[in-house]
Amino acid sequence: MAIFTSYLRIILLIIGVLAGIQLPGFVDQYGKSLQAHLIESDRSLDEFRDEAERFFDGSIEELIAHYQASDDKVFQEGGQSIGAIYQRNQQLKQAYTDFSKHAWNAYQQAFFTPVDDIQREVRASFSYTVKLNPGAILFGLVSGLLLAIFGELIVRLMVKPFRQSSRS
Numbered sequence: 001m002a003i004f005t006s007y008l009r010i011i012l013l014i015i016g017v018l019a020g021i022q023l024p025g026f027v028d029q030y031g032k033s034l035q036a037h038l039i040e041s042d043r044s045l046d047e048f049r050d051e052a053e054r055f056f057d058g059s060i061e062e063l064i065a066h067y068q069a070s071d072d073k074v075f076q077e078g079g080q081s082i083g084a085i086y087q088r089n090q091q092l093k094q095a096y097t098d099f100s101k102h103a104w105n106a107y108q109q110a111f112f113t114p115v116d117d118i119q120r121e122v123r124a125s126f127s128y129t130v131k132l133n134p135g136a137i138l139f140g141l142v143s144g145l146l147l148a149i150f151g152e153l154i155v156r157l158m159v160k161p162f163r164q165s166s167r168s
Contacts, residue, residue, distance in 0.1 A: 012151040020143025
């Protein structure tokens with residue numbers, strides 16, 4: 001049983017290290033995708049910003065309200081479209097600001113409070129690579145160590161009742 005526990009500990013350590021090394025790469029790809037979507041969103045709003053600058057002192061909200069208040073159904077729907085583009089831009093801008101604040105924020109956002117469609121996109125196209133920078137190595141080693149310790153505790157808890165019954 002001792003040899004089985006030793007091998008299990010090594011296997012859990014290796015799995016933890018390999019999984020842990022992937023996490024910084026995923027967060028990096030999520031951040032780059034978030035930034036790319038933000039840049040594209042900004043470009044989508046450029047023409048409307050110019051229009052808002054000329055007619056509404058730069059207020060896109062007033063431009064949207066003007067379109068939506070029009071009697072023309074095409075302009076009303078155009079205002080809704082501009083509003084949706086603007087809301088998406090604001091969402092991406094806030095998400096990127098939060099992501100960029102601190103390394104922990106980046107991990108927290110990528111895994112717990114992501115922009116859902118961007119996280120799905122990154123998950124679907126994630127390329128499993130071993131990025132051996134100091135952060136990835138540290139994250140991998142810590143993950144491996146924690147997984148090995150957790151596995152060891154579970155095995156010990158499962159074996160404990162059998163050891164007590166064999167002593168009786």
